[in-house]
Amino acid sequence: ETGVTQTPRHLVMGMTNKKSLKCEQHLGHNAMYWYKQSAKKPLELMFVYSLEERVENNSVPSRFSPECPNSSHLFLHLHTLQPEDSALYLCASSQAVLSTDTQYFGPGTRLTVL
């Protein structure tokens, strides 16, 4: 295992539901990331946190709301999602937000929006 865990592994929700994805890293890292992985598309960076402070938001719709209460935990709060938001959501962590720092990925949450 990589030291990055994600729950739940699978989630089905309706467009009016509110749900949250959770990520936890046991590596002592200071940076955490949310990525979206859709079929036949490159991984899309959504958010970057460094020492619990958001340092990047890649034009992600407001229906996705991240939260980083401490350097080990990262959440992605979901509300009023669209079917096109169905994808694999990956969390990653690295020692710091440096381009050459290895990013360690969790197994992802497979999200289906009905």
Place this chain on the structure above:
Amino acid sequence: GENVEQHPSTLSVQEGDSAVIKCTYSDSASNYFPWYKQELGKGPQLIIDIRSNVGEKKDQRIAVTLNKTAKHFSLHITETQPEDSAVYFCAASRPSNYGGSQGNLIFGKGTKLSVKP
């Protein structure tokens, strides 16, 4: 911004043969090129990386080459085994804080490698 193209999208080889996956990038400022392997039901895992001051790097059956002039880099897997079957992603990033950038990784679309026994 950076754009990474990856080819082929699918690759099937016989066990024991070699596999080559190629990527091109657009930003000449990019200086870090990792390769990730993603097995079914798992997140991507780093398998090898190369920096722009090096032309080639090898780790057992895996090697990566970089041509900065042509802006392309390749992954070479020799003596392929069934457990090499997975989706492979290349990525590129520029130095952190270059022009205000955080040095984020830009990924290719991935190559699904199948190794037939």
